[in-house]
Amino acid sequence: MKSAQKIKLGISIGDLNGIGGEIILKTFDDSRMLDFCTPIIFASVKTLSFLKKHFDLSINLQGIEKVSEAIDGKVNVINVWKENVVINFGAEDPESGKYAFKSLQAATKALKDDEIDVLVTAPINKNTIQSEEFKFPGHTDYLARELQGDSLMFMITDNLKVGLLTDHVPLKDIAQIISPELIEKKITTIQKTLQQDFRISKPKIAVLGINPHSGDHGLIGQEDETILKPTIQKLKDKGYLVFGPYAADSFFGSKNHENFDAIIASYHDQGLIPFKTLSFGEGVNFTAGLKKVRTSPDHGTAFEIAGKNCANINSFKEAVFKAIEIFKTRKEYKKLTKDPLRKQSKKI
Known part of the structure; x- marks a missing residue:
């Protein structure tokens, strides 16, 4: 044979x-x-x-x-x-x-x-x-x-998976680039990736806020209230198990990431600093999408x-x-x- x-x-x-x-x-x-x-x-x-x-x-x-x-x-x-x-x-x-x-x-x-x-x-x-x-x-x-x-930078280990809304983008441009269309496209890509590439049929996805404390109800920027939250709700209405936005500063320290199959960060360092801190030398950069x-x-x-x-x-x-x-x-x-x-x- x-x-x-x-x-x-x-x-x-x-x-x-x-x-x-x-x-x-x-x-x-x-x-x-x-x-x-x-x-x-x-x-x-x-x-x-x-x-x-x-x-x-x-x-x-x-x-x-x-x-x-x-x-x-x-x-x-x-x-x-x-x-x-x-x-x-x-x-x-x-x-x-x-x-x-x-x-x-x-x-x-x-x-x-x-x-x-x-x-x-x-x-x-x-x-x-x-x-x-x-x-x-x-x-x-x-x-x-x-x-x-529709590529997406997806940092992965067996127990931690972090995707990015924006990757190699100057910090000053991030708020202008993040749009409802971009959020929906990236989360859809992560959903499909988790299903076809990681055998997770109903993935739970967490979204980190754009601003400190996810804007504190608009006190520190309006983007989380006007862009992230409505788009997350729209995806929930479609049947996605997507949650947030979560304040990024405490999300990983509180081990909240362990409750989700993937986390999507708003920008490069917001996602990669905790990822590399928790898994440096063992992690993999996978181009999803x-x-x-x-x-x-x-x-x-x-x-x-x-x-x-x-x-x-x-x-x-x-x-x-x-x-x-x-x-x-x-x-x-x-x-x-x-x-x-x-x-x-x-x-x-």
């Missing part, structure tokens, strides 16, 4: 001067990881061989020219470039950003073309990657354009420790596991929704 083909897991290298290469190679230096997927790194054998030697790893790299050549049980490397690249650990260099984009672009195309099943992205430097081809505040917005979806699965670790390039052989691989490894798990769960969900009788027959 032919064994099931492993999930093809594409990996973009991130900024070469950061810790991306280190955490990727150290993750797959453990050969047990190859039992779960077939990794395909979009970079170059020359570059990764340099990193392998620098970090004194025993990992075997399989150079390939196209995804179809990938071999199960091997760490495959697509040669996106073949020239020698100088790596200056910890340096913020546009040259390194150029190669980060080459890797991301090639990996994203493979994902769009169904050559790989999921994508895990190593951290980029949002400054050095900027170019005529990449004018985005981060991975999420770029992938939303390329994969044509896309037809394809993309995850990444919950940290950046960590230039300050790049090349020092001390980067923690836990978050990247979790990103690999979550990508595989979400892909399988979504596949099963699609089968069940296409054939509801299949679900009933299992109970007979």
Whole structure:
């Protein structure tokens, strides 16, 4: 009997001067990881061989020219470039950003073309990657354009899931950007994601207020009263189990987050400060709302420790596991929704 083909897991290298290469190679230096997927790194054998030697790893790299050549049980490397690249650990260099984009672009195309099943992205430097081809505040917005979806930054662990109404947006612009339409779109995305990707049929979702103390009935800003509350009520009337707005300052400290399947924060730091405080090094950044699965670790390039052989691989490894798990769960969900009788027959 032919064994099931492993999930093809594409990996973009991130900024070469950061810790991306280190955490990727150290993750797959453990050969047990190859039992779960077939990794395909979009970079170059020359570059990764340099990193392998620098970090004194025993990992075997399989150079390939196209995804179809990938071999199960091997760490495959697509040669996106073949020239020698100088790596200056910890340096913020546009040259390194150029190669980060080459890797991301090639990996994203493979994902769009169904050559790989999921994508895990190593951290980029949002400054050095900027170019005529990449004018985005981060991975999420770029992938939303390329994969044509309503993307949502969703930070996840097994016990905590935090989504954002706005992500890489200046603080001064947040109140103007948050609208009833945006709130409804983001909460709808989270609802669908929890159902299809996490097997939660009737998710409970908490919404954090825009202003301190959720505006204190309008004393500290009107947005919670005039925008958030009416939209939350509208969604409740549609059958959503959505609650709030809650004052953000005490929500996590009081452990109220444990009563919900997901929390949606109004802006980046309101959601990510508590998330990273509670789960740093174990959390995963999942781009919800896309037809394809993309995850990444919950940290950046960590230039300050790049090349020092001390980067923690836990978050990247979790990103690999979550990508595989979400892909399988979504596949099963699609089968069940296409054939509801299949679900009933299992109970007979």
